[in-house]
Amino acid sequence: METGEFQTRIRAAKSGDVDAFAELFETLRPATTAVAYRLVGPNDAEDVVMDTYLKAWKALPRFNERSSLKTWLYRIAHNCAMDYLRSRGRRLERIMPQDEVDDRDIGELEDPKASLPSAAIEKAETVTAVRGAMAKMDEMHRLVLELRFMDNLSYADIAAAMDVSIGTVMSRLFNAKRKLQRIMREQKQ
């Protein structure tokens, strides 16, 4: 969106044009959903996104444009997620999605790698190893890796989503990378 168009829409949204608000914020919804998903888990993410957008709608007239709209929205998403967890007496911990239970007889199961070429097998093994290692990470470090590499957020946006400083994001990222590599080494042994 070009600057002039952005300014027109934000002015309209600030003065109460809900369609302008929707046009402005729709592009940010997948990333906001990802942030909420990472913070509260799959079951509650949509509720947190809705709360975030309602709060953003109410607060937009006072948005001073000192930070980017995206960073501002992620900060709201963080606050909503924390409110959500508090209201349910939960802490920041996410249940990793489980694979569906396969109730077929063992004889019916085929080797999923049997029909794959060797490069694809290696790729599948890498993905499995990385996912397995991610599942063993503590929440704080897993979250920063997910936001950075899976959701492609900038340091500033991660800082807003996690409510920490940019330096802390860097420190956590560094530790998370080392931890993930260590877990993968241990998995291999």
Add this chain to the structure above:
Amino acid sequence: MKNMPWREIEKTLRETGRDDVPVRDSDAFWAAFKDRAEGETRNEPAPAPVVLFPAWLKAAACFAVIVTAAALLIPAPSNNSIVDAELSEITAIEVAAAHGEITTDESAEGTIVWVHGLELEDAGPNQIKAFDVAVDHSAVTIMNDESTNSTILWIHGMELK
């Protein structure tokens, strides 16, 4: 499987992306949003403050604040500059290439120096050529973040009082 380099792990994470995050249908989301937003009270911009004080009183108050602040900023004599160092524990830094800016952060278990936007063609762990630190520390790590074209110098366990 051999030990996997970080580059490969990062590539796998990036490729995985947010495939696992389901995003609600746009029309359904905005219809629900509009239903709920309708009638919500919004935080309107604060009205301009009423002028209670004349300009000359404001100028006098500003002058008083400046004089007081200047008096407070004059450092007390000290025999130990390191104890007073606080944010200046890194006393010198030499970087191999042109860069955008340098920022520091002291809140993350040590001091992090972040050199942004290095213009090196061949990024390696040698962009920071030399640095001096004012106090003892337990370890130093230099890392590169190719995605932001930055080098991070992390000084662990600085023991500043």
